[in-house]
Amino acid sequence: MTYQTIRGFRDILPPQSDAFSFIEKISREIFTLYGYREIRIPAVEYFELFIKSTGETTDIVQKEMYRFKDASGRDLALRPEGTPGVARAYINNNLSQTGLNGKYFYIADMFRAERPQAGRYRQFEQIGAENIGASSPYSDAESAAMLAEIFKRLGAENLRLEINSLGCPSCRPKYREKLISYLSSQKDLCSSCLQRLEKNPLRVLDCKIDGPKLTDFPSIELCGDCAVHHEKFKKCLSLSKVDFFENPKLVRGLDYYQRTVFELKTSSLGAQDAVAGGGRYDGLIKDMGGPASPAVGWALGADRAAMIIEKRWGEFEKKSNVFLVSADKERGDYCFSLAQFLRSENISCDFSDFSLSFKSQMRSADKSGALFAAIAGEDEEKNGEVSLKNLFSKEQKKVKKEELTEIIKRSL
Ligand SMILES: [Zn+2]
Numbered sequence: 001m002t003y004q005t006i007r008g009f010r011d012i013l014p015p016q017s018d019a020f021s022f023i024e025k026i027s028r029e030i031f032t033l034y035g036y037r038e039i040r041i042p043a044v045e046y047f048e049l050f051i052k053s054t055g056e057t058t059d060i061v062q063k064e065m066y067r068f069k070d071a072s073g074r075d076l077a078l079r080p081e082g083t084p085g086v087a088r089a090y091i092n093n094n095l096s097q098t099g100l101n102g103k104y105f106y107i108a109d110m111f112r113a114e115r116p117q118a119g120r121y122r123q124f125e126q127i128g129a130e131n132i133g134a135s136s137p138y139s140d141a142e143s144a145a146m147l148a149e150i151f152k153r154l155g156a157e158n159l160r161l162e163i164n165s166l167g168c169p170s171c172r173p174k175y176r177e178k179l180i181s182y183l184s185s186q187k188d189l190c191s192s193c194l195q196r197l198e199k200n201p202l203r204v205l206d207c208k209i210d211g212p213k214l215t216d217f218p219s220i221e222l223c224g225d226c227a228v229h230h231e232k233f234k235k236c237l238s239l240s241k242v243d244f245f246e247n248p249k250l251v252r253g254l255d256y257y258q259r260t261v262f263e264l265k266t267s268s269l270g271a272q273d274a275v276a277g278g279g280r281y282d283g284l285i286k287d288m289g290g291p292a293s294p295a296v297g298w299a300l301g302a303d304r305a306a307m308i309i310e311k312r313w314g315e316f317e318k319k320s321n322v323f324l325v326s327a328d329k330e331r332g333d334y335c336f337s338l339a340q341f342l343r344s345e346n347i348s349c350d351f352s353d354f355s356l357s358f359k360s361q362m363r364s365a366d367k368s369g370a371l372f373a374a375i376a377g378e379d380e381e382k383n384g385e386v387s388l389k390n391l392f393s394k395e396q397k398k399v400k401k402e403e404l405t406e407i408i409k410r411s412l
């Protein structure tokens with residue numbers, strides 16, 4: 001019998017795994033530029049945390065949670081997104097009291113029991129950034145510009161940031177009323193929208209099911225503070241040279257957003273699909289029992305980011321620089337010592353099996369993508385040398401062990 005992966009789960013193999021590492025590396029570099037530090041949060045939390053934060057009416061909580069009871073009957077869930085865990089950690093660890101900024105990033109796998117479909121997995125990596133304790137629109141612009149910068153460095157084309165303001169507890173209720181009465185007059189709302197209508201009318205605006213074309217829906221009238229905030233946000237995006245467009249239908253699928261929301265789109269994936277999104281969640285930390293802490297953040301899906309650079313995956317594949325080949329069986333120890341010597345000099349190397357034929361070892365060397373084969377026979381060992389063959393130019397010459405490091409490093 002053989003074992004299979006569970007439906008909706010997959011193995012990530014080279015060179016895709018190398019592409020993921022590359023995206024993580026770029027992200028870490030940008031996070032450092034922006035003063036963000038890493039936080040690592042548990043994969044398992046109490047289910048209740050997600051009801052409170054992600055929101056009871058969201059698709060994630062209603063349909064997509066990996067919820068289970070452990071042996072002692074606790075109601076638990078695998079994290080479907082990063083923000084709730086980071087918010088909980090911020091509160092539990094009194095991070096508002098550290099005197100440091102509240103800027104944290106995470107690189108972590110999330111779990112959602114979505115219907116498996118092409119390119120969608122039930123375990124997937126998200127890279128996210130949260131700035132907790134930051135109320136100013138500079139922080140919104142900083143956060144969004146940082147996100148755009150990551151995709152710019154990945155080579156994403158025609159980056160476009162769509163933005164909207166969802167208002168605050170003082171201007172949103174009026175909008176909600178107007179929206180409910182407008183939506184109630186619409187025919188053909190899908191069944192989940194009819195359910196959402198009273199509880200979360202904003203969500204109806206971004207219904208993915210074909211329904212009525214909601215064109216002349218009422219737009220939000222921002223209160224003075226929200227309007228000032230939004231204008232400043234836009235000005236700072238311009239200062240950051242980030243292209244943005246106002247999209248009044250952009251609401252994001254989570255309950256906790258207030259004021260600023262944004263989504264990043266690129267033409268690199270064909271359809272103008274969002275590759276990342278985020279926004280401001282000023283009420284969340286307090287709602288969860290923490291100190292009043294305004295916050296802004298986003299998350300990107302590593303799978304979509306990897307698709308953007310799919311043509312370049314080969315470039316990211318980690319290959320050894322040198323492949324050791326023994327001309328005969330007796331040269332195994334010598335070749336193995338050479339390999340360990342090169343590694344101690346920070347030159348990556350590999351070998352197959354020194355007891356195999358020379359021909360077979362050379363075949364592996366060619367396949368490995370290494371720049372050099374380092375071949376040793378009886379003569380080479382006697383003289384403390386190695387025959388260094390450039391596997392691309394086919395040039396070959398004998399080199400003293402002492403000169404090996406320098407010659408190889410010069411060619412890399
Ligand atoms: Zn407001």
Ligand SMILES: [Zn+2]
Nearest residue numbers: 190193207209
């Ligand atoms: Zn709908």
